[in-house]
Amino acid sequence: xxxxxxxxxxxxxxxxxxxxxxxxxxxxxxxxxxxxxxxxxxxxxxxxxxxxxxxxxxxxxxxxxxxxxxxxxxxxxxxxxxxxxxxxxxxxxxxxxxxxxxxxxxxxxxxxxxxxxxxxxxxxxxxxxxxxxxxxxxxxxxxxxxxxxxxxxxxxxxxxxxxxxxxxxxxxxxxxxxxxxxxxxxxxxxxxxxxxxxxxxxxxxxxxxxxxxxxxxxxxxxxxxxxxxxxxxxxxxxxxxxxxxxxxxxxxxxxxxxxxxx
Amino acid sequence: xxxxxxxxxxxxxxxxxxxxxxxxxxxxxxxxxxxxxxxxxxxxxxxxxxxxxxxxxxxxxxxxxxxxxxxxxxxxxxxxxxxxxxxxxxxxxxxxxxxxxxxxxxxxxxxxxxxxxxxxxxxxxxxxxxxxxxxxxxxxxxxxxxxxxxxxxxxxxxxxxxxxxxxxxxxxxxxxxxxxxxxxxxxxxxxxxxxxxxxxxxxxxxxxxxxxxxxxxxxxxxxxxxxxxxxxxxxxxxxxxxxxxxxxxxxxxxxxxxxxxxxxxxxxxxxxxxxxxxxxxxxxxxxxxx
Amino acid sequence: xxxxxxxxxxxxxxxxxxxxxxxxxxxxxxxxxxxxxxxxxxxxxxxxxxxxxxxxxxxxxxxxxxxxxxxxxxxxxxxxxxxxxxxxxxxxxxxxxxxxxxxxxxxxxxxxxxxxxxxxxxxxxxxxxxxxxxxxxxxxxxxxxxxxxxxxxxxxxxxxxxxxxxxxxxxxxxxxxxxxxxxxxxxxxxxxxxxxxxxxxxxxxxxxxxxxxxxxxxxxxxxxxxxxxxxxxxxxxxxxxxxxxxxxxxxxxxxxxxxxxxxxxxxxxxxxxxxxxxxxxxxxxxxxxxxxxxxxxxxxxxxxxxxxxxxxxxxx
Numbered sequence: 001x002x003x004x005x006x007x008x009x010x011x012x013x014x015x016x017x018x019x020x021x022x023x024x025x026x027x028x029x030x031x032x033x034x035x036x037x038x039x040x041x042x043x044x045x046x047x048x049x050x051x052x053x054x055x056x057x058x059x060x061x062x063x064x065x066x067x068x069x070x071x072x073x074x075x076x077x078x079x080x081x082x083x084x085x086x087x088x089x090x091x092x093x094x095x096x097x098x099x100x101x102x103x104x105x106x107x108x109x110x111x112x113x114x115x116x117x118x119x120x121x122x123x124x125x126x127x128x129x130x131x132x133x134x135x136x137x138x139x140x141x142x143x144x145x146x147x148x149x150x151x152x153x154x155x156x157x158x159x160x161x162x163x164x165x166x167x168x169x170x171x172x173x174x175x176x177x178x179x180x181x182x183x184x185x186x187x188x189x190x191x192x193x194x195x196x197x198x199x200x201x202x203x204x205x206x207x208x209x210x211x212x213x214x215x216x217x218x219x220x221x222x223x224x225x226x227x228x229x230x231x232x233x234x235x236x237x238x239x240x241x242x243x244x245x246x247x248x249x250x251x252x253x254x255x256x257x258x259x260x261x262x
Numbered sequence: 263x264x265x266x267x268x269x270x271x272x273x274x275x276x277x278x279x280x281x282x283x284x285x286x287x288x289x290x291x292x293x294x295x296x297x298x299x300x301x302x303x304x305x306x307x308x309x310x311x312x313x314x315x316x317x318x319x320x321x322x323x324x325x326x327x328x329x330x331x332x333x334x335x336x337x338x339x340x341x342x343x344x345x346x347x348x349x350x351x352x353x354x355x356x357x358x359x360x361x362x363x364x365x366x367x368x369x370x371x372x373x374x375x376x377x378x379x380x381x382x383x384x385x386x387x388x389x390x391x392x393x394x395x396x397x398x399x400x401x402x403x404x405x406x407x408x409x410x411x412x413x414x415x416x417x418x419x420x421x422x423x424x425x426x427x428x429x430x431x432x433x434x435x436x437x438x439x440x441x442x443x444x445x446x447x448x449x450x451x452x453x454x455x456x457x458x459x460x461x462x463x464x465x466x467x468x469x470x471x472x473x474x475x476x477x478x479x480x481x482x483x484x485x486x487x488x489x490x491x492x493x494x495x496x497x498x499x500x501x502x503x504x505x506x507x508x509x510x511x512x513x514x515x516x517x518x519x520x521x522x523x524x525x526x527x528x529x530x531x532x533x534x535x536x537x538x539x540x541x542x543x544x545x546x547x548x549x550x551x552x
Numbered sequence: 553x554x555x556x557x558x559x560x561x562x563x564x565x566x567x568x569x570x571x572x573x574x575x576x577x578x579x580x581x582x583x584x585x586x587x588x589x590x591x592x593x594x595x596x597x598x599x600x601x602x603x604x605x606x607x608x609x610x611x612x613x614x615x616x617x618x619x620x621x622x623x624x625x626x627x628x629x630x631x632x633x634x635x636x637x638x639x640x641x642x643x644x645x646x647x648x649x650x651x652x653x654x655x656x657x658x659x660x661x662x663x664x665x666x667x668x669x670x671x672x673x674x675x676x677x678x679x680x681x682x683x684x685x686x687x688x689x690x691x692x693x694x695x696x697x698x699x700x701x702x703x704x705x706x707x708x709x710x711x712x713x714x715x716x717x718x719x720x721x722x723x724x725x726x727x728x729x730x731x732x733x734x735x736x737x738x739x740x741x742x743x744x745x746x747x748x749x750x751x752x753x754x755x756x757x758x759x760x761x762x763x764x765x766x767x768x769x770x771x772x773x774x775x776x777x778x779x780x781x782x783x784x785x786x787x788x789x790x791x792x793x794x795x796x797x798x799x800x801x802x803x804x805x806x807x808x809x810x811x812x813x814x815x816x817x818x819x820x821x822x823x824x825x826x827x828x829x830x831x832x833x834x835x836x837x838x839x840x841x842x843x844x845x846x847x848x849x850x851x852x853x854x855x856x857x858x859x860x861x862x863x864x865x866x867x868x
Contacts, residue, residue, distance in 0.1 A: 354668075
């Protein structure tokens, strides 16, 4: 079943077509990676699909339902979640609380009950806390639960965002450069985490620069260049695609670099 | 018809003040992204300082000059001692600093001067000129002329001088301006100084018409800000147009609708503009990129 | 419940505050201090609400005295013009403030930063203007007198009575705020403060959350305003004025943005200070402006968080 489909998406920023007629079709339970040189529009595409930008053209379908133009919170309620390339951590809260916020869409909230702290609220708080701890354990951050979020290092923060997104029990998880700035050990962790996520049946859409991670973990790879689709296929197909190599390394570099992805 | 003309005249007069205050806002906002709430106090200080210098026996032209210099100094001090140390604070924190400064200046003016209303002698006599059945004060014409001169001078400065270009560059892109060697701190100093001077001049010119007192600054700042918002924050042309517009709308609604709600007009306009058209008449819409 | 369990409870700050309210009068040299105490708790109530909006949810309101004024005039206009009992007018005022907050908040809470600041400023000023102009209802710039509150036939009168009423209400408001912070709504608001976009992406209806807290903070201010009017027996448009709004913000900033306990500290400082400086009454405005400036420049977190951090460092 196609869980996430985008049909000829387009958007302009001040006269530049950042995304120009891109279509993607993602099957449920896959790891679908989007790669491309800097400025090719990867994050823009992710922002379009997660409702942060409104497309100028084209449509988006989530689990068969047309969701073009829906706001991020509406998409969240339909099972879409994401992390951010530039980290959007709730720095004034503890690590645990950050992930507890991830449970929001599964919480029942009424202002009166919240103000008066009905027993139901206390019970729900306890359940939320438990679920948040489990999510933290999955990304290896269980020990850091009570620390202020701002005190974690970069790699840990990336995993925190993943835990927070996981806590919302999504059907589709968009990861925006989760391995950016991570050392090889941290990247291995990310690899392990993504695999465990997929094992649960969650579809993962990955935007990444780290080619080794992409090639190891993806079922399908979609290559963007200058806002347009350059190629799509299995990792093997994409890595030997001459145009893809040229897009990354330029025409002259491509001959020598034909083995760059080995 | 004569009545309409009368309202137009008073609208133009107050509009000129609002335009000058709005211009001051715009100058500082463009150079530093700060909304300076103490802008209205510059107008108050210009008028009040001149009055009290004159009362102390200083000849009027000299008193006016001193007032302008003192106010300019206060503008600079505001930047150096209140804004600069708080660099990097959120926009709301900065706006609170300028509000704090405004209240502080008001409080000090209350102590140094007094709480009464004061006036200055008009430049060309107090007899109004009759025109088309309506009366206009010579001082209003002086004010309008002065405002026009200031606007033209500013325009010439920005278009024709290197320093003016530097201000534009800083307004367009601070980092880039610094990278090409522009001392942006001096530029912001300069914008505060010029805004203060403009405010002071406006205050001196308008005191013969509307009188002045220690607390005129707050309302002026708000209306000037409304004008800047209406015209499009960041657009000097918008500031002038916005100022005249608000002055006219205020005068016309005071005349034809209700004079006690005159002050409410500007605030209603602020709310409407912010909600319906935040970029104003001449501003650009900003797309937020994540 | 064992003493230890009691101390570790979420309710500890509320218990502390209740203790302060109860124990404080033991130190009062004269009845006059009941008056100061009552004023402190009344303002602290308004400040708790504003702190929830500004410190916790990260929004800003520079016109909050508008709601204070609505609450204050409700208990004046209602009894004087309609003969309605004061306590009913207090509730009506709170509901009306909530409704106004809903109507005004919906469009303006979409704004951010200085745009929101100025919009709220404009709102506060509009309220003050209406209160000043509609002299037929409000008594104009000189205000109107406020009949005393009668509860169950007993005329509430005197600083000590109001000390206990204001103190109890403040503790109640404090408790509600503590509850809110440990709830899904509270977490959503804190999230919005730090990253609206991330909050959105996690399914939080940001517009609704902001509106909710705006309404709550308006109700807090309205109740405080009603108390103020009933206590003083008099109300003027200044209660809704610009300076009053800035005072409230100064109290938030002073005590510590986001520190509910700081609300009490901030209110205490700014209520007590003019009493101490009665000789220097003229310096009030200058001092207020100076305090706001100094704190926003150098001590942005405010007193309570700064002290907490310093103590934590000292204990090590």
